[in-house]
Each structure stands twice: as C-alpha cells, then as structure tokens.
Amino acid sequence: MRPVIRGDVPVNHNHQPVVYNDYKDARDDLIERMGDYCSYCEVALNSQVDVEHVLPKSLNPDHELDWSNFLLACGNCNSIKGNKDIDLADYYWPDIDNTLRALVYEKDMPPQVVDDPDVDSDRVQETLDLTGLDRIPGHPKFSDRDRRWLKRMEAWGIALRVASLLKVDDSDEMREMAIEVAIGRGFWSVWLHVFYDDIDMCQRLIKAFPGTALECFDDDTNFVPRPGGAL
Numbered sequence: 001m002r003p004v005i006r007g008d009v010p011v012n013h014n015h016q017p018v019v020y021n022d023y024k025d026a027r028d029d030l031i032e033r034m035g036d037y038c039s040y041c042e043v044a045l046n047s048q049v050d051v052e053h054v055l056p057k058s059l060n061p062d063h064e065l066d067w068s069n070f071l072l073a074c075g076n077c078n079s080i081k082g083n084k085d086i087d088l089a090d091y092y093w094p095d096i097d098n099t100l101r102a103l104v105y106e107k108d109m110p111p112q113v114v115d116d117p118d119v120d121s122d123r124v125q126e127t128l129d130l131t132g133l134d135r136i137p138g139h140p141k142f143s144d145r146d147r148r149w150l151k152r153m154e155a156w157g158i159a160l161r162v163a164s165l166l167k168v169d170d171s172d173e174m175r176e177m178a179i180e181v182a183i184g185r186g187f188w189s190v191w192l193h194v195f196y197d198d199i200d201m202c203q204r205l206i207k208a209f210p211g212t213a214l215e216c217f218d219d220d221t222n223f224v225p226r227p228g229g230a231l
C-alpha cells in the first residue's frame, strides 16, 4: 500500500481554503494530489473513482466534507470497507503510516502481513480485512465481481517483463518508458518490489506517482518509519 500525502486543504483563487459543498467535488483535487489510484489496492482508477471517507460519512456526518477524511478508492475497496465504524488506531493508513512496512508483496500471492517485530501483525491483518486486499479466488469472502487480484497479477507480469527488457537494453529512455507503463497500470507497490534492488528505478517510481510520501524512504529508498505515524 503506497504511503501518500494528501496535503493541506487546497486553496481557491483567493488563496482561501476550499469549502466543499459536496464531498464528490473533492475528487479532482484528490487526484491532483495523489494520482488516480485507489489508496488501498493501488489499481489505476477509471472514471468511476470514488471519494473515500476514512471515517464513514454515515456514522460521522461532521466529517463528510472534511478534507483530512478523504482518500480515493475503487468500487471494491470502497464497498468492502463500507460503513464500518472505524477506530483509526485499529488499522494502518496510507496517509498516516509507512504502509509499505506493513505488507509483503510476492508474485501470485495476495499482500501479506510482514513478519517484523516492529509491526503489529494483528493491526495489519485488520487493515487487510477492512478492504479485503487479500481476497483472491479461494478466499471465503471472494466475489467474482472483485477483479483486483487479477489486475494486480497483470501488473506483476508486465513489471517483470519490463524488468527483463531493461536487462537487455538499459538506457534512460527505457527507464522512462518503464515508468510510463507503471503510471498507466498502477499497483505502485508491485513495481517497487519488482525493482526493489534498483535504487534508480525506485527513486523514479517514488517521484512519478503523485503524492508518494517521500518521508517514508531514506536516500537509498529503504523504508523508514514515517514521522507522526505508527509505522
């Protein structure tokens, strides 16, 4: 799960913080800040991108128009998360924590809980359960309508092909082309793990996807604790 920065409330042409009359009006500002990707599963979003309320608006009407309560979500993540009553401390969040430190990405596997004494594995599992990120065929709650696993697998396949092409023809142009493909596909975490040993590619990926939280990496793109976060 890509750690992202939403930033402060956007300002209008009078340099005043924007006041949204409808939460859906925040969509384009959120996309500009964080790219048009689901904040949870990282799929590249189509025109049906949803403004996601971290604290569900039905239970927290005071936060329905609250910029700091917004993320972006695909239909699957949004509907699985639903109206569950949220205590932020029960989960890791892409806008607060270095969520990269919570999950392991492996080919042909759903995102898994990392084995790290610094990470609260129950909290990671709660995070996976909240959005169903680990649902693949065979999972008791898997639905045929949920194609996130398939899109993630496709991204793995393409990222691995791009990595093998780079081994044959490694140039700045090829690297930029690889980033263009990654931007179009989404699943940033998959790309980052495929190119984990290639610091230059990791740096390009971090820069290319809008809103990636730079504070989650050191100069060698190792994952570091996020200031203010639980991870």
Ligand SMILES: [Zn+2]
Residues within 6 Å of the ligand: 038, 039, 040, 041, 042, 043, 073, 074, 075, 076, 077, 078, 148
């Ligand atoms: Zn999603």
